[in-house]
Amino acid sequence: MNTTPLAATTVDEQRVRGLARSAAARAGGLTTTADFHRWFAACAERLHTEVEPIALDELVGWHTDPETGNLVHDSGRFFSIEGLRVERPDSAVPHWSQPVINQPETGILGILMSEFDGVPHFLMQAKVEPGNCDGPQLSPTVQATRSNFTRAHRGRDVPYVEYFRDAARHTLLADVRQSEQGAWFYRKRNRNMIVEVREPVAVREGFTWLTLGQLHELLAVDDLVNMDSRAALACLPLAGPGTETVGSPGDAFGSALLRSCAAGPDEGRHTGAEIAHWVTEARSTTDLRARLVPLRQVDEWQSAEGRISHRTGAFFDVMGVRVRARGREVDEWTQPLIAATGPGVIAFLVREIDGVLHVLVQARAEAGHNDVIELAPTVQCTPQNYAHLPAEARPRFLDEVLGADPRRVRFDTTLSEEGGRFYHTRNRYLIVEAEPDWSAEHPDHRWLTVRQLTELLRHSYYLNVEARGLLACLRSLLAAPAAG
Amino acid sequence: MNTTPLAATTVDEQRVRGLARSAAARAGGLTTTADFHRWFAACAERLHTEVEPIALDELVGWHTDPETGNLVHDSGRFFSIEGLRVERPDSAVPHWSQPVINQPETGILGILMSEFDGVPHFLMQAKVEPGNCDGPQLSPTVQATRSNFTRAHRGRDVPYVEYFRDAARHTLLADVRQSEQGAWFYRKRNRNMIVEVREPVAVREGFTWLTLGQLHELLAVDDLVNMDSRAALACLPLAGPGTETVGSPGDAFGSALLRSCAAGPDEGRHTGAEIAHWVTEARSTTDLRARLVPLRQVDEWQSAEGRISHRTGAFFDVMGVRVRARGREVDEWTQPLIAATGPGVIAFLVREIDGVLHVLVQARAEAGHNDVIELAPTVQCTPQNYAHLPAEARPRFLDEVLGADPRRVRFDTTLSEEGGRFYHTRNRYLIVEAEPDWSAEHPDHRWLTVRQLTELLRHSYYLNVEARGLLACLRSLLAAPAAG
Numbered sequence: 001m002n003t004t005p006l007a008a009t010t011v012d013e014q015r016v017r018g019l020a021r022s023a024a025a026r027a028g029g030l031t032t033t034a035d036f037h038r039w040f041a042a043c044a045e046r047l048h049t050e051v052e053p054i055a056l057d058e059l060v061g062w063h064t065d066p067e068t069g070n071l072v073h074d075s076g077r078f079f080s081i082e083g084l085r086v087e088r089p090d091s092a093v094p095h096w097s098q099p100v101i102n103q104p105e106t107g108i109l110g111i112l113m114s115e116f117d118g119v120p121h122f123l124m125q126a127k128v129e130p131g132n133c134d135g136p137q138l139s140p141t142v143q144a145t146r147s148n149f150t151r152a153h154r155g156r157d158v159p160y161v162e163y164f165r166d167a168a169r170h171t172l173l174a175d176v177r178q179s180e181q182g183a184w185f186y187r188k189r190n191r192n193m194i195v196e197v198r199e200p201v202a203v204r205e206g207f208t209w210l211t212l213g214q215l216h217e218l219l220a221v222d223d224l225v226n227m228d229s230r231a232a233l234a235c236l237p238l239a240g241p242g243t244e245t246v247g248s249p250g251d252a253f254g255s256a257l258l259r260s261c262a263a264g265p266d267e268g269r270h271t272g273a274e275i276a277h278w279v280t281e282a283r284s285t286t287d288l289r290a291r292l293v294p295l296r297q298v299d300e301w302q303s304a305e306g307r308i309s310h311r312t313g314a315f316f317d318v319m320g321v322r323v324r325a326r327g328r329e330v331d332e333w334t335q336p337l338i339a340a341t342g343p344g345v346i347a348f349l350v351r352e353i354d355g356v357l358h359v360l361v362q363a364r365a366e367a368g369h370n371d372v373i374e375l376a377p378t379v380q381c382t383p384q385n386y387a388h389l390p391a392e393a394r395p396r397f398l399d400e401v402l403g404a405d406p407r408r409v410r411f412d413t414t415l416s417e418e419g420g421r422f423y424h425t426r427n428r429y430l431i432v433e434a435e436p437d438w439s440a441e442h443p444d445h446r447w448l449t450v451r452q453l454t455e456l457l458r459h460s461y462y463l464n465v466e467a468r469g470l471l472a473c474l475r476s477l478l479a480a481p482a483a484g
Numbered sequence: 485m486n487t488t489p490l491a492a493t494t495v496d497e498q499r500v501r502g503l504a505r506s507a508a509a510r511a512g513g514l515t516t517t518a519d520f521h522r523w524f525a526a527c528a529e530r531l532h533t534e535v536e537p538i539a540l541d542e543l544v545g546w547h548t549d550p551e552t553g554n555l556v557h558d559s560g561r562f563f564s565i566e567g568l569r570v571e572r573p574d575s576a577v578p579h580w581s582q583p584v585i586n587q588p589e590t591g592i593l594g595i596l597m598s599e600f601d602g603v604p605h606f607l608m609q610a611k612v613e614p615g616n617c618d619g620p621q622l623s624p625t626v627q628a629t630r631s632n633f634t635r636a637h638r639g640r641d642v643p644y645v646e647y648f649r650d651a652a653r654h655t656l657l658a659d660v661r662q663s664e665q666g667a668w669f670y671r672k673r674n675r676n677m678i679v680e681v682r683e684p685v686a687v688r689e690g691f692t693w694l695t696l697g698q699l700h701e702l703l704a705v706d707d708l709v710n711m712d713s714r715a716a717l718a719c720l721p722l723a724g725p726g727t728e729t730v731g732s733p734g735d736a737f738g739s740a741l742l743r744s745c746a747a748g749p750d751e752g753r754h755t756g757a758e759i760a761h762w763v764t765e766a767r768s769t770t771d772l773r774a775r776l777v778p779l780r781q782v783d784e785w786q787s788a789e790g791r792i793s794h795r796t797g798a799f800f801d802v803m804g805v806r807v808r809a810r811g812r813e814v815d816e817w818t819q820p821l822i823a824a825t826g827p828g829v830i831a832f833l834v835r836e837i838d839g840v841l842h843v844l845v846q847a848r849a850e851a852g853h854n855d856v857i858e859l860a861p862t863v864q865c866t867p868q869n870y871a872h873l874p875a876e877a878r879p880r881f882l883d884e885v886l887g888a889d890p891r892r893v894r895f896d897t898t899l900s901e902e903g904g905r906f907y908h909t910r911n912r913y914l915i916v917e918a919e920p921d922w923s924a925e926h927p928d929h930r931w932l933t934v935r936q937l938t939e940l941l942r943h944s945y946y947l948n949v950e951a952r953g954l955l956a957c958l959r960s961l962l963a964a965p966a967a968g
Contacts, residue, residue, distance in 0.1 A: 104773050168765075191768045274656075
């Protein structure tokens with residue numbers, strides 16, 4: 001067994017130790033936590049935005065293509081709502097069709113990092129999105145589609161985008177294309193970047209520097225750290241053994257989590273090669289075929305009351321909104337959004353195996369994935385969609401998660417999905433310790449270490465966006481004070 | 485800078501040393517080279533096959549879909565010829581459409597490995613494909629689409645497929661999904677596997693065990709080692725430092741090649757992180773959109789004389805063949821094939837940098853790629869397609885390759901592309917040492933080490949099939965006797 005605890009991150013030990021110092025700085029560095037909350041409240045005031053649901057035929061600048069029925073922007077850019085026809089001949093639902101967001105262009109989700117007094121800080125933005133439930137959320141330094149920063153919509157400049165478009169001048173901690181929700185996007189690909197700068201950076205209105213420790217604390221606040229921030233943070237190189245310098249691991253859970261981060265890529269229940277084989281096998285034996293079709297060819301979905309909905313009311317609606325915002329690139333616009341029908345559950349079951357915390361991940365096929373399967377949380381579902389179905393149709397392990405002894409629930413926060421595409425679409429993010437004697441065996445699930453998940457994140461399309469966000473939450477528990 | 489010469493291959497040192505012994509066994513092990521040639525000649529006799537070009541409307545079991553014009557199999561399986569509409573707004577040819585092979589199912593290209601007297605051998609098959617120029621070629625142990633081994637075409641069993649379908653019982657040296665020709669396939673994905681068995685394996689008619697050294701020798705024979713074998717062999721873990729035990733590296737070129745294999749993943753002109761950034765940047769800034777469309781919507785292509793051809797005669801034809809074969813799963817059939825218009829050039833320019841051989845690879849966009857860009861050979865083109873164009877339209881570095889001093893040409897063999905889909909489609913595979921003072925700088929090209937290319941091959945869709953095949957050829961030069 002070969003172990004490469006630091007080499008595999010391709011960042012030098014010095015930076016990794018810096019990240020450990022940043023994670024330990026929970027009370028803040030350049031910005032105190034009290035400062036942050038005052039600043040954020042002021043942003044919320046300044047960025048006040050009105051969002052009003054409207055009928056799809058009231059959208060301005062969007063039209064229904066007469067031939068296909070697709071909902072498209074008049075410029076032909078941004079994104080479109082099209083149809084997706086899916087065949088899964090070996091599954092319980094062997095074929096269906098659905099609306100889907102097609103957004104072929106790649107955006108940048110980028111976080112700028114800089115050291116102050118030896119402690120790395122991250123430049124975060126208070127950003128309002130039309131789908132947000134309640135005011136702004138904390139977004140990456142840059143969260144922009146290519147149309148945004150090439151100015152197709154004649155908006156304002158995208159602040160700081162030059163650091164990411166000319167990133168080779170700086171130091172890249174992460175630069176990797178990743179997918180987004182495979183149930184709602186067709187092959188969506190965004191670029192997740194973390195760029196370290198060593199030159200002074202002017203802080204513009206609506207931006208602030210936070211330590212990794214502060215971000216970890218804020219992840220536990222409902223609807224605060226947005227999806228793009230969570231996904232990008234998961235791509236940070238692991239602090240690894242250096243973390244041991246930041247203090248006590250807290251309790252047995254903390255020790256096991258620390259070892260899960262510091263382990264070599266082949267140390268754990270499975271080797272790296274076994275995990276690669278499992279993913280390749282799942283991708284190669286799952287017969288899933290998805291193809292874009294005209295939206296008007298989508299069965300079982302209907303237009304009514306200005307929305308497109310499934311005839312049962314399940315899954316999601318396509319709806320319109322009118323937005324009147326301050327502090328956005330343009331001040332007023334309308335756009336379509338997807339609204340999931342109910343809050344979802346996104347959960348990791350975790351357990352210690354030989355002293356090392358392992359995470360139960362699922363090889364999950366989604367119609368919009370780039371390559372059939374990505375690794376997903378143990379549980380990822382909208383329970384409401386199963387309310388009328390028999391018990392055996394319930395998602396695997398959902399009852400273990402929802403019925404867990406509260407003392408075993410290590411993380412439980414309701415977080416929003418991307419407010420630029422999803423309307424009031426929230427999930428309960430949970431990390432639950434399995435009972436000590438609980439051992440689940442299912443070919444679609446495997447126990448992986450945090451190190452192994454983080455290694456996979458160096459490459460595209462291994463972890464889905466839900467797993468990436470939840471991994472950031474799990475890493476936020478590292479070196480936290482001992483619970484109760 | 486962190487170096488992990490062996491760890492990164494995730495196979496233990498013992499196996500890596502075994503591979504080095506296998507590479508050194510050029511005269512053969514279980515099978516002598518003389519035996520091999522007698523066996524192969526007998527196979528050619530036994531497998532005698534007649535292939536007759538026919539008009540597309542003479543195909544049996546295939547039909548033109550009345551709605552789309554696509555050429556499809558009556559079963560709906562195997563593959564189909566459809567249309568692809570491509571937009572590249574920033575390029576010299578901003579949009580085009582073309583026929584394309586759509587084969588959504590994943591096949592297995594698998595080589596079985598077993599040790600005899602401590603020397604790993606590979607079980608190779610003499611296989612006739614309808615597009616081959618001249619008799620059988622050497623294929624992997626298993627080269628089969630899912631329809632083959634799930635018996636959709638009511639053919640014979642696929643020998644040895646059980647070792648790959650139940651691979652977890654054995655030891656996996658490689659198991660990774662990779663693309664095939666992005667100019668002709670739409671998102672083709674095959675599974676490249678190398679499986680080591682430690683139990684006796686009965687050798688069936690048409691199969692033989694060869695050492696890695698023998699395969700390396702045979703790669704230098706025109707049209708012998710087929711595309712699938714080349715691509716799978718490239719996925720073998722690198723022998724690395726262990727290779728030094730097999731003898732002298734020959735000459736300065738051999739020494740530099742050896743160091744290129746043994747270097748750490750961050751040792752070279754660029755670090756691993758810089759390479760990842762380069763690939764992500766190229767993928768994210770290249771605006772290439774490809775979408776399947778009905779074949780009847782493809783412009784500039786016409787049906788004439790029973791084929792589908794470009795109006796200029798360039799690029800390729802879609803044609804039909806009737807095959808009468810012995811030793812195949814079924815004895816007589818017809819099928820469509822793609823025939824490229826002329827032989828192509830697939831070349832690596834290589835040079836020593838600080839004593840380590842580097843390979844000039846190209847970040848190349850192809851319409852059928854899974855994620856826009858894959859790394860390709862320095863030169864990959866069909867010169868004939870440029871014959872009538874001005875000099876400035878000639879592919880970059882083609883003249884350096886074709887005009888090289890013959891003493892700098894380290895590899896020059898004409899090899900066939902996959903004969904199950906391509907008719908008499910051959911490329912000249914070249915490895916050419918650049919002049920010592922030659923330094924090319926172009927944003928689409930980078931100098932990488934053999935180790936770095938091999939590391940990328942552990943993951944999907946970094947190297948295109950042409951680069952993978954050529955990398956196998958480059959690795960075949962390792963530890964060869966000194967040239968002249």
